[in-house]
Each structure stands twice: as structure tokens, then as C-alpha cells.
Amino acid sequence: MLGGKLERPATMSLNQRYRCTRQQSVAACEPLANEDFGLQAEAFTSPPKWHIAHTSWFFETFLLEPYLAHYRPLEKVYAVLFNSYYNGVGEQFPRPRRGLLSRPTVAEVMAYRQHVDQHMEALLAQEQHPQRREIEQRCRLGIEHEQQHQELFYTDLKYSLFCNPLLPAYMAASAQTPAVGPIRRPAWHSFAGGLVEIGDDGAGFAFDNEAPRHRVYLAPFEFGDRLVSNAEYQQFIDDGGYRRAELWLADGWTALQASNWRCPHYWFQRQGRWHEYTLHGPRELDPAQPVCHISAYEADAYARWAGCRLPTEAEWEHAAAGQRVNSPGAAEGYYHPRAAAKGSGPGQLYGECWQWTSSAYAPYPGFTAAAGAIGEYNGKFMCNQLVLRGGSCVTARGHVRASYRNFFYPGDRWQFSGIRLARSL
Numbered sequence: 001m002l003g004g005k006l007e008r009p010a011t012m013s014l015n016q017r018y019r020c021t022r023q024q025s026v027a028a029c030e031p032l033a034n035e036d037f038g039l040q041a042e043a044f045t046s047p048p049k050w051h052i053a054h055t056s057w058f059f060e061t062f063l064l065e066p067y068l069a070h071y072r073p074l075e076k077v078y079a080v081l082f083n084s085y086y087n088g089v090g091e092q093f094p095r096p097r098r099g100l101l102s103r104p105t106v107a108e109v110m111a112y113r114q115h116v117d118q119h120m121e122a123l124l125a126q127e128q129h130p131q132r133r134e135i136e137q138r139c140r141l142g143i144e145h146e147q148q149h150q151e152l153f154y155t156d157l158k159y160s161l162f163c164n165p166l167l168p169a170y171m172a173a174s175a176q177t178p179a180v181g182p183i184r185r186p187a188w189h190s191f192a193g194g195l196v197e198i199g200d201d202g203a204g205f206a207f208d209n210e211a212p213r214h215r216v217y218l219a220p221f222e223f224g225d226r227l228v229s230n231a232e233y234q235q236f237i238d239d240g241g242y243r244r245a246e247l248w249l250a251d252g253w254t255a256l257q258a259s260n261w262r263c264p265h266y267w268f269q270r271q272g273r274w275h276e277y278t279l280h281g282p283r284e285l286d287p288a289q290p291v292c293h294i295s296a297y298e299a300d301a302y303a304r305w306a307g308c309r310l311p312t313e314a315e316w317e318h319a320a321a322g323q324r325v326n327s328p329g330a331a332e333g334y335y336h337p338r339a340a341a342k343g344s345g346p347g348q349l350y351g352e353c354w355q356w357t358s359s360a361y362a363p364y365p366g367f368t369a370a371a372g373a374i375g376e377y378n379g380k381f382m383c384n385q386l387v388l389r390g391g392s393c394v395t396a397r398g399h400v401r402a403s404y405r406n407f408f409y410p411g412d413r414w415q416f417s418g419i420r421l422a423r424s425l
Contacts, residue, residue: 031170
């Protein structure tokens with residue numbers, strides 16, 4: 001299972017899905033040295049060990065303690081150490097100091113996972129439990145929550161490893177590593193717009209922020225058929241994109257000057273040539289692959305420079321509706337975005353880079369957060385952030401869909417975030 005490659009049944013029961021997801025997180029740790037588990041380069045990242053423990057805390061807090069009779073926590077203090085932001089269930093250890101938690105050890109964290117898994121197996125076996133429906137709903141939420149942290153595991157680890165002058169690789173490149181390829185010429189897909197529906201259609205799992213499904217009016221627009229490439233973004237840099245204030249939003253220009261941005265995160269030059277740090281270590285920049293690890297400010301500035309704009313989230317969802325969801329994810333050996341392939345519809349919608357939209361992360365009309373601490377999952381973050389759509393190369397397979405709403409602050413660059421262009425007609 002090196003690197004997290006697991007066989008997945010075509011159809012899985014809830015128990016199988018739980019077990020597979022939990023194994024996936026442990027498998028992702030196999031390439032790590034013990035010293036890697038505590039890495040936390042910035043306050044907005046978390047150490048690998050914390051992600052592994054926090055996902056167990058979620059199942060313990062929201063399933064085992066309320067629903068499994070006579071359950072006893074392995075260590076009561078873990079309720080504080082591994083609580084992320086749920087104020088309704090108690091205090092939290094300060095996020096910026098998670099890297100200081102040398103104890104519990106890695107072995108103790110893995111023992112904690114085993115403890116939780118054993119009791120979750122017992123709970124899920126109780127098919128006649130009087131609250132079986134609530135258990136199934138919360139377990140599915142916990143699975144999707146763990147898949148979110150699997151992605152954060154990779155993005156946080158990449159950020160921390162890049163701070164090391166050795167530029168160490170998470171794991172060696174494999175046959176799955178995308179090779180340098182030709183740049184596909186950009187094309188546009190036209191949409192008539194009108195009154196359309198977006199949001200959760202009720203066909204499967206969805207987070208609360210994807211509901212309720214509702215109507216929005218779209219003016220006619222064009223949607224780029226692929227993501228912006230490294231080569232195209234380099235043209236923006238070469239044309240003085242980071243020096244031209246007229247291209248930037250005011251907050252973006254302030255962020256650029258404060259952080260001295262001159263290129264996407266993880267880009268650097270060696271002997272006059274652009275290179276990029278990846279989870280496989282540093283390598284020369286592939287011009288055909290999508291530009292990634294950029295902020296919404298950079299994405300917006302590039303779009304202005306190109307005479308375009310970023311799509312709204314409603315435009316993105318409308319364009320993606322009916323398109324095949326193909327997101328192989330890190331479990332299949334992909335740890336970096338791939339160049340665009342030929343296709344008839346909009347491509348690179350899923351499984352390469354999260355795509356910034358111009359839409360503020362806000363509640364849909366009629367949105368109501370769930371009662372209790374579980375309602376803190378998404379609703380309380382609906383302020384000062386922007387929506388991203390699609391999914392990235394380290395998103396778990398089966399985790400994304402057309403209505404999925406990711407969200408980050410516009411200055412964030414450590415995620416696999418890229419650019420999809422749009423134009424008004």
C-alpha cells in the first residue's frame with residue numbers, strides 16, 4: 001500500500017467505506033519518517049500526526065460517545081488536543097502550537113485510531129440500534145470529513161517540506177507521474193444562460209452548504225475548456241504581471257507587496273530556468289501542466305491580463321453539470337496536476353486543481369445549519385472567503401461532484417488551486 005494505493009470495491013457498504021477510508025489515511029503515512037509527523041511550518045497548516053488523530057477524534061466525539069453504550073475514551077485529554085474548532089463540544093489546544101505536541105507519540109496516535117476503529121466496528125454492527133439512521137448519517141459525514149483531511153495531509157505536508165533547503169520528496173516519482181506533454185490550444189464553450197438550478201440534487205451525499213437546490217439566473221457566457229497552463233502564466237509574469245498595479249484588486253496588491261509575491265508558490269529559478277517543487281521533489285517546470293498554488297488575487301489578476309474573468313460558482317456548476325466526474329486522486333498515484341488531454345467537453349474539471357471562482361462563500365437561499373456542534377461544520381465559515389470548485393490531484397476519489405463547494409481566503413496559496421477562465425457574451 002505504499003503511497004496509499006488501495007483496491008476499492010465497485011460498490012461498498014457503509015462499513016466497507018469506513019474501513020477503506022481509514023486504511024487510506026494510514027497508508028498515506030507509510031513514506032513518512034518519524035520526524036515528519038510533527039511538521040508544522042505555519043499556523044494555517046497542521047502536522048500529519050494531528051490530522052491522523054483529529055479524524056479519530058471526530059468519530060469518537062460525534063458517534064461513539066453519544067451512541068455506543070459504555071464507551072470509554074482511551075485518553076480524556078485527547079478531547080482537547082484534537083478538537084479543531086468545535087466550540088460546542090469544549091475547548092481546543094491552540095492551532096499554531098500543534099507542532100509542539102511531541103506526545104502522544106506516533107505509536108500512541110495509531111493505537112488511538114485502532115481503539116476508535118474497534119469500537120466503530122462494534123457500533124456499525126448494531127443494525128437494530130434505535131438511532132441507526134442518525135448513526136449512518138454521521139458516519140458518512142465522518143468519512144467525507146476524513147477525506148477532506150487526507151487532502152489537507154498532503155497540502156500541509158508539502159508546504160512544510162518545502163521550507164527545508166534540502167527540498168525533500170514525500171515519495172519518489174512513479175510511472176503515474178505526469179510527463180511533459182504538448183500544450184493544448186485553449187478553446188471556449190458557450191452557454192446560453194437563463195434560469196438554471198444549482199445545488200445538491202439529492203442523488204447522494206452532500207455537505208449542508210450545498211443545499212438547498214435553488215434557481216439562479218445566468219447571463220450568456222463562455223467557459224474555458226481547460227485550466228490555464230504554466231506556460232501561459234509565465235507569459236503573464238514575463239509581461240510584468242506582478243508589477244502592474246492596474247491588474248490587481250486593492251487587497252491583492254497589498255498582499256503582493258506584503259509577501260513579495262513574484263511567482264506562484266513552489267516556483268523557483270535555477271540557472272535561469274523555472275523549476276517547481278512537487279511532492280516528488282523539485283523538477284523543471286512543465287509548461288503544459290496547469291499552474292497551481294496561486295491565490296485568488298493572482299488568479300483574478302491573470303484573468304484581467306488575459307481579457308477575461310473568473311467564473312462565478314453558478315457558472316462553473318452549470319458548465320460542469322452532466323460532465324463525467326473523473327478524479328483519480330492520490331490513492332491512484334497522482335500527486336501533481338496533469339496536462340490537459342483532448343476532449344469534447346470542458347476538461348480538467350476534477351482531479352487537477354481547485355478552481356477559484358469570483359463568488360463569495362455565503363449561504364444559499366434557505367440554508368439552515370444543523371443543530372448542535374455538528375452544525376459548526378460549514379455554516380460558521382460563511383464570511384470573507386471565496387468558493388473554489390472541482391477538486392485537485394490529491395482529492396480522494398469519489399469525494400467531489402458538480403455541487404461541491406470548497407472555500408478558502410483569497411490570499412491562500414498552499415492548496416492545489418488554479419485558474420479557469422470565463423467570458424461574458
